[in-house]
Amino acid sequence: MILRNFFKDMKSLPKYKCLIRNLVSRDLTLKYRASIMGYLWSMLNPLMLIITYIIAFKYILGMRSISRSQIIVGVVLWTFCATAMMSSVKAILTSAPLLQKVTFPRVIPVISTQIFCLIQHLIVYPVLFITLLVLKKFPNFNWLYVFLILILLNIMLFGMGLFLSTVNIFYRDVEHFLAIAIRILFWFTPIVYNISILSERRFLKYIIAYTPFSPFVRSMTAVLCDGHPIPVECGIQMVSYSVAALGVGIVCFYSFQHRFVEAI
């Protein structure tokens, strides 16, 4: 039943592709209309974080294990994950006025939010690549793995978005819990430090290696900063995490979607 509804929605997506495009472009226009800096805002936030972290960790704490390029790549990817989660948790609630008046697949607001966040992430890439060139990280064929990482990451974020937006309808404070969880998760993901410095603390290293976003950040830094392919254990983790998140998300979303309109 759940799967049948899911596939029915997926089949009707071509019919609603114009709606998805309009919703995404609405979000983009609303974000950038009447702002002088326009899309530079998308870069300002990660940029400020990067500068702060580089000063704090490289220069004040003098950490050797992490390079500037690793912090940059990590923070850019993390910003995407955090904004995607924070926006998709509200996706269904904010489109309540539409859902209460017209029938269209309930999953569409979640999809359009995800695409909106992805676009904002992708427009940072040109600047990211130029920065990496300045830091003498030159592209090689392994950089193509970026596509694979992004595809898997988006599958996982989409699954999480389905789950979070569903739960948030019935318990509105999930949003606030999530904000705290994201803060904590940041430090439990190897972004501003390298996981190798934990070799003496086996238990902590174990936890950090298995938090949801660490395989993605680790693979991204391995590919972009070191020019290596994706580490095998990270690859396995990424695939299993994204499949699991998608599965949980679909089951959760489609078991409750018939109650959405009455609950919002």
Added chain:
Amino acid sequence: MTDNGDILVEHLCKDYILQYNRAMTLKSRFVGIFNRRYRTTKTIFRALDDINFRIPNGISLGVMGHNGSGKSTLLKLLAGILIPTSGKIKVPDDAYIGTMIQLGVGFSPELTGLENVYLSASLYGYQRKEIDKKVEEIIEFAELSSFIDVPVKNYSSGMQARLGFSVMIIMDMDILLIDEVFAAGDLSFQEKSKAKMMEFKEANKTIVFVSHSAKALDEFCDYVCLLYKGKMVGIGVPKDVNEQYVALTHKRTTFEEAQTSLAVPEALLV
């Protein structure tokens, strides 16, 4: 899915769960374990009870009844916005269904009128090219050509209503589900939209039309369905139904008497 474009409603029931003191947050759910005052109590309210009818393709059916008799609920169920508690609704599969539950469907106040036309037409499932073809006509019908690039938040409520109605009527849907539309717009716009609705009706398309106005129902509807406290009294021609509606209002007749005097026409039986 019906093969001939009919809408079928069989043993349709809809319960609303009224939750007093609903736990909206995890915190209040948690507090509720210890403190009785914060616990949710539920009562079930049956908004629609065992509704049966068929709307043959091309028929316009009016829905009439007192406040709270379940008219809007029925419309939302037909539109697929709400899901029935039990029973079945069958609506033709690929039909474009225009719903007008409230005026100004899904308008984003910050976007311009034109952007909103595209957004709300795509909500019904139309593609960009199809909207491109009609957009001129929509703007012209809404009489908003000089305001179309202004954000909708600066529109008056009448302007918003006109735009919303125009999108729905010009996009040429297969089925229209309408809740009290003629309340908005000035006299000339009302007359224009009535004429458009008549055209729509003559094109043999299905309309379900909720209204309190006996005059409007008489003008547009082939048959009218009368609801009373969630139950269906019957279906008949507008004049007969209005008689029963007035009689029920003044308590000159009981539900059972009204039910026997309003037999459902054969074409509309399931």
